[in-house]
Amino acid sequence: MLIDSHCHPNSKELRQDAGGLMKRAQAAGVGRMLIVGCDLEDSAEAVAMAHRFVEYGAYAAVGIHPHEAARYGESLPQPLMDLAGDGRVVALGEMGLDYYYDLSPRDVQQKFFAAQLEWAARTGLPAILHIRDAMPDALSILRDFKDKVRLLFHCYGGGLEYLDEVLDMGGFCALGGAVTWKRSDELREVAARLPADRLxxxxxxxxxxxxxxxxxxxxxxxxxxxxxxxxxxxxxxSEELAAQVARNAANLFGWEECPDV
Ligand SMILES: [Zn+2]
Structure with missing residues (x-):
């Protein structure tokens, strides 16, 4: 049984065919998926989909992407925080810093990131991190939350350079499609070196x-x-990897393991 620990069927590109997408996922052996929100509306849709697609093992994460931070200022919207109490919500995010696109001013991104990490510390839910071209600043913010928040480095892009510190913080690393691309030798090296229980x-x-x-x-x-x-x-x-990843996801998100793992 496979896990997709980060997906956006709630996005406008995929939303219309969400039912077909769920069926194809199930046919491919995907037994659990985490639908991740990027702003308030998108997070609400993630939660709604997690309920609509329970039979496909759908769960939700709610949060504000760094691209959207400027729309919200410094404080988290109350309706977003209310969503975190839903029974299908197992994580907060995606949250973080994106200095590649810089769609929100960097100081706003940093404040908003810290506010969401505090929220994660309060709720005890793991934080799903989106960090692009911003690893040094992200780590300096994250150091204040070491041992307080469980961290998932989504689409891990810190290479070998930052891997030790990420692991030292107790971080999990999620790898995605980029690992399959021809030029991603370093990412495949990361895939080889990651401890089995952090992947x-x-x-x-x-x-x-x-x-x-x-x-x-x-x-x-x-x-x-x-x-x-x-x-x-x-x-x-593949069987060993699938069983390990399913255990890791169940450990981090607290959902039930798939029955046939
Ligand atoms: Zn994402």
Whole structure:
């Protein structure tokens, strides 16, 4: 049974065909997926979908992406915080810093990131981190939350350079479609070196489409190509990898393991 630990069927690109996408995911062996919110409306849709698609193992994460931080100022909207109490919500995010696009001013991103980490510390829910070209600043904010918040570095992009510190913080690293791309040798090296109990796999669909389908929208069914590449990089069988990732996801998110794992 496969896990997609980060997907956006709630995005406008995928929303219309969400039912078909769920069926294809199930047919590909995906037994659990985490639908991640990027702003208030998107988070509300993630929660609604997690309820609508319970039979497909859908759960939700709610939060504000750094791109959207400028729309909210410094304080978290109360309706967002209310969503975190829903029974299908198992994590907060995505939250973080994105200095590649810089769609929100950096000081606003930093304040908003810290506010969401405080929220994670209060609720005890793990934080899903989106960090792009901002690792030094992100780590300096995260150091204040070490041992207070469980961290998932979504689409881990810190390379080998930051891996030790991330692991020292207790962080989990999620790898996605990029690991399948031709030029991603360093990411495959990260995949090989990650401790078995810190590894998660994801699609981040509709983005980050794995190599065989690059150029098309991504979807949870394609997570199996991420599994194949990572199993090869780690020299483990697909069954062993699938069982390990399912255990890791159950540990981090607190959901029930899939019955046949
Ligand atoms: Zn995402």
């Amino acid at each position: 998660l796999l994801e699609t981040d669909c509709p983005y980050m489409t794995p190599a065989p389908f690059r150029g098309k929208p991504n979807e949870p069914a394609y997570v199996r190509y991420v599994y194949e590449t990572v199993a090869t990089a780690r020299s483990v069988s």
